[in-house]
């Protein structure tokens with residue numbers, strides 16, 4: 552396949568999975584937005600974590616809530632657990648990488664907060680451990696996964712929300728995750744401010 556066709560195929564595949572996923576994911580995304588909005592209204596905060604491209608998604612999410620998405624409004628309480636390299640390196644060095652988010656969830660998370668846990672495979676130990684810590688501290692969990700949800704699918708509890716992209720390829724799953732992040736930001740603005748974009 553020549554390069555132009557190859558690139559065209561990426562666009563086609565990405566568009567196709569988004570169209571397919573929209574039908575099944577709109578419900579859980581709306582539920583997650585309501586959960587997050589209720590948390591913010593109750594003075595809670597949103598914590599987000601992920602590895603690699605999903606770390607970027609966690610940061611993107613927090614940036615649009617603390618900064619803004621599409622309309623002017625006050626900053627909202629959200630933090631990505633991927634950004635403090637001193638915490639990340641100290642915890643990874645002293646306790647192991649699997650604890651880098653778990654430790655922060657235990658330190659910063661309070662009952663009623665929401666953890667947005669992002670993993671395309673659903674199997675990353677650091678994300679699994681973060682979810683366990685969230686459960687221990689009575690946080691709500693919104694899990695953004697793919698590939699059937701992996702280990703994460705097996706540890707979610709009643710009341711948690713699972714947004715599982717029905718795809719196998721990491722890049723395609725990440726593309727739907729980014730769209731989901733934007734849907735969440737838009738829905739939170741809409742619920743809090745009655746915004747009609």
Ligand SMILES: O=C(CO)[C@@H](O)[C@H](O)[C@H](O)[C@H](O)COP(=O)(O)O
Pocket residue numbers: 602603604605669670671672673674675678721722725
């Ligand atoms: O962005 C990509 C691949 O597209 C990579 O950086 C990818 O995020 C990393 O390999 C992650 O460690 C994968 O972790 P996960 O999504 O399975 O939890």
Ligand SMILES: [Zn+2]
Pocket residue numbers: 604722725
């Ligand atoms: Zn990527």
